[in-house]
Amino acid sequence: MGxxxxxxxxxxxxxFFFVCWxxxxxxxxxxxxxxxxxxxxxxxxxxIYNGKNAANATSAIVxxxxxxxxxxxxxxxxxxxxxxxxxxxxxxxxxxxxxxxxAQGFYFYDKKDIFTAWLGFSFVLNSTDHKGTIxxxxxxxxxxKTRDISVIGGTGDFFMTRGIATLMTDAFEGEVYFRLRVDIxxxxxx
Amino acid sequence: MGxxxxxxxxxxxxxFFFVCWxxxxxxxxxxxxxxxxxxxxxxxxxxIYNGKNAANATSAIVxxxxxxxxxxxxxxxxxxxxxxxxxxxxxxxxxxxxxxxxAQGFYFYDKKDIFTAWLGFSFVLNSTDHKGTIxxxxxxxxxxKTRDISVIGGTGDFFMTRGIATLMTDAFEGEVYFRLRVDIxxxxxx
Amino acid sequence: MGxxxxxxxxxxxxxFFFVCWxxxxxxxxxxxxxxxxxxxxxxxxxxIYNGKNAANATSAIVxxxxxxxxxxxxxxxxxxxxxxxxxxxxxxxxxxxxxxxxAQGFYFYDKKDIFTAWLGFSFVLNSTDHKGTIxxxxxxxxxxKTRDISVIGGTGDFFMTRGIATLMTDAFEGEVYFRLRVDIxxxxxx
Numbered sequence: 112m113g114x115x116x117x118x119x120x121x122x123x124x125x126x127f128f129f130v131c132w133x134x135x136x137x138x139x140x141x142x143x144x145x146x147x148x149x150x151x152x153x154x155x156x157x158x159i160y161n162g163k164n165a166a167n168a169t170s171a172i173v174x175x176x177x178x179x180x181x182x183x184x185x186x187x188x189x190x191x192x193x194x195x196x197x198x199x200x201x202x203x204x205x206x207x208x209x210x211x212x213x214a215q216g217f218y219f220y221d222k223k224d225i226f227t228a229w230l231g232f233s234f235v236l237n238s239t240d241h242k243g244t245i246x247x248x249x250x251x252x253x254x255x256k257t258r259d260i261s262v263i264g265g266t267g268d269f270f271m272t273r274g275i276a277t278l279m280t281d282a283f284e285g286e287v288y289f290r291l292r293v294d295i296x297x298x299x300x301x
Numbered sequence: 302m303g304x305x306x307x308x309x310x311x312x313x314x315x316x317f318f319f320v321c322w323x324x325x326x327x328x329x330x331x332x333x334x335x336x337x338x339x340x341x342x343x344x345x346x347x348x349i350y351n352g353k354n355a356a357n358a359t360s361a362i363v364x365x366x367x368x369x370x371x372x373x374x375x376x377x378x379x380x381x382x383x384x385x386x387x388x389x390x391x392x393x394x395x396x397x398x399x400x401x402x403x404a405q406g407f408y409f410y411d412k413k414d415i416f417t418a419w420l421g422f423s424f425v426l427n428s429t430d431h432k433g434t435i436x437x438x439x440x441x442x443x444x445x446k447t448r449d450i451s452v453i454g455g456t457g458d459f460f461m462t463r464g465i466a467t468l469m470t471d472a473f474e475g476e477v478y479f480r481l482r483v484d485i486x487x488x489x490x491x
Numbered sequence: 492m493g494x495x496x497x498x499x500x501x502x503x504x505x506x507f508f509f510v511c512w513x514x515x516x517x518x519x520x521x522x523x524x525x526x527x528x529x530x531x532x533x534x535x536x537x538x539i540y541n542g543k544n545a546a547n548a549t550s551a552i553v554x555x556x557x558x559x560x561x562x563x564x565x566x567x568x569x570x571x572x573x574x575x576x577x578x579x580x581x582x583x584x585x586x587x588x589x590x591x592x593x594a595q596g597f598y599f600y601d602k603k604d605i606f607t608a609w610l611g612f613s614f615v616l617n618s619t620d621h622k623g624t625i626x627x628x629x630x631x632x633x634x635x636k637t638r639d640i641s642v643i644g645g646t647g648d649f650f651m652t653r654g655i656a657t658l659m660t661d662a663f664e665g666e667v668y669f670r671l672r673v674d675i676x677x678x679x680x681x
Contacts, residue, residue: 128635139538140458145681149360160367162367171366171367171380171381171553172367172556173364173366173382173383173409174363174364174383174552174553174573174575175346175364175382175553175561176540176551176552176561176575177540177542177551177552177560177561181366182367187639190551190575190577191551191553191575192553193364193383193553193554193573193575193597194384195364195366195380195381195409195410195411195419197380197412197413197417203415213412215411215412215417215419215440216411216419216440217383217409217411217419219352219553219575219597219602220653221575221576221577221595221596221597222577222593222595223577229596229597229612229613230609231419231421231438232419233419233439233440235440235442236525240578241360241384244439244440244449246438246439246440246451246453247452248438248611248626248628248643249613249624249626249643249644249646250595250596250613250615250626252615252626259624259646260624260646261626261627261643261645261646261651262644263438263449263451263626263643263644264438264439264451264452264453264463265455266439266449266450266451266465267449270465271451271464271465271488271489272643272649273465274651275646275650275651298651298681299651301335301488306654311516325539350556350557351563353555360554361557361570361571362556362557363554363556363573363599364554364573365552370557371556372557373555383554383573385556385570385571385573385599385600385601385609386601387570387601387602387603387607403602405601405602405607405609405630406601406609406630407573407599407601407609413660414673421609421611421628422609423609423629423630425630425632434629434630434639434640436628436629436630436640436641436643438628445625453641453643454628454641454642454643454653455641456629456639456640456641456655460655461653461655461678463652486618491525491678
């Protein structure tokens with residue numbers, strides 16, 4: 112019986128490692144998936160309406176604090192200015208590259224003594240590579256070189272995704288144009 | 302021993318399929334749960350304030366771009382109009398059905414050449430069947446027959462939920478009334 | 492063989508309970524993690540700009556419905572007032588305690604017959620204990636003693652977190668100051 116028992120034990124462990132182990136492992140992996148399951152680097156371009164650039168502006172001030180107006184960004188680091196945007200998304204940092212979708216949403220400046228914003232928006236992607244939306248929200252302390260916001264959901268190719276997007280100001284021209292580099296790392300994919 | 306061994310193997314597999322297999326399966330299911338764990342179809346009704354309908358309006362323009370006002374939706378496909386709403390939710394498409402809760406949040410039009418909006422809102426449900434909130438965010442290209450936004454969280458009966466909501470414009474009357482059908486599919490339930 | 496069989500069965504169950512069971516359990520735990528993996532109780536303080544308190548105001552009205560202005564909260568339970576804020580976060584309920592970060596975001600009043608708001612904001616924490624952001628969204632029926640909103644994501648120390656935040660109005664002084672107690676329970680931690 113000794114040899115037989117050993118066979119059984121061996122047999123059990125072989126089965127176990129090939130069948131149950133992946134289940135144990137995948138459970139762990141899900142709780143600490145520090146490796147992204149998908150990642151993208153994209154750029155978007157914001158041209159703010161200033162009363163004179165209606166033709167090519169991609170965003171407009173729609174809210175402002177007392178005493179401010181809707182064509183000049185407010186004093187106090189633009190505190191209280193709320194902007195709605197529909198910005199082209201490109202694969203590289205060239206405003207004139209073929210857009211692969213639109214960044215649509217809003218941001219507002221929310222601090223009186225330093226430039227800081229808060230963003231809620233979607234990447235609406237419609238290219239051969241990507242069809243679907245990625246939804247974002249979070250604080251953007253834009254004087255920092257990089258800042259992280261949350262990917263709070265997605266649809267289509269990005270069904271139910273979650274992750275982190277790292278924003279970087281790639282260009283900034285006066286109070287009319289800025290370009291953001293968005294380094295998206297998705298940690299939940301379906 | 303031959304028959305005995307076979308019995309053991311058989312025995313092992315029987316146990317395995319009934320005990321370990323569900324665990325393996327549920328783990329997989331969680332990573333690709335294309336089958337919703339809960340679903341609801343609800344309607345909500347938006348009556349936009351136009352300066353004359355204060356008594357029964359359920360929403361109002363609170364932000365507008367330069368040159369627009371707060372009682373007439375702006376030109377350029379309403380680009381930049383921001384609307385706050387508190388709309389009744391019903392189980393069917395009848396505005397006068399008993400509401401089971403309120404859709405509360407905001408939307409804004411964000412494209413100059415086609416009607417497109419972005420939504421952030423909650424379903425605040427308070428009926429015998431459902432008590433709790435469901436939170437939504439996402440882009441709404443409203444000329445499309447259906448469009449998907451994200452369920453980003455929930456409370457009460459919808460504790461920690463996530464999913465996809467498919468919006469469909471069920472009725473649209475000039476610039477005063479619209480009704481959305483919301484087909485909610487939840488893929489994370491607790 | 493009778494005793495030997497019993498030994499094998501026993502042997503199997505011992506192995507099973509120590510090896511497969513944790514996997515079955517952890518799967519279940521993930522689906523119903525009613526025990527938070529992290530929790531915090533914090534306060535934030537909102538001082539609304541009223542035209543006279545520019546020096547110490549932490550928030551300002553930036554959107555209002557037709558007929559209202561930007562220094563006096565609107566009638567109809569402030570329906571349609573949209574406020575941008577940058578509020579200090581403290582560990583206790585004292586406005587003058589050392590802030591451990593800023594609550595940055597927006598809220599708007601969204602009901603005509605009772606005070607109700609909707610919030611989208613971030614806790615931007617920068618203390619020895621916590622560095623990172625927590626992002627929130629949800630409905631705030633502020634006449635209720637407590638109300639739950641969603642933690643929709645986080646960054647830094649709160650990488651990818653999700654959970655529930657229970658809001659409680661800890662103080663309310665006229666239309667200038669309020670203090671919220673935020674009881675954060677995180678159910679997804681990485």
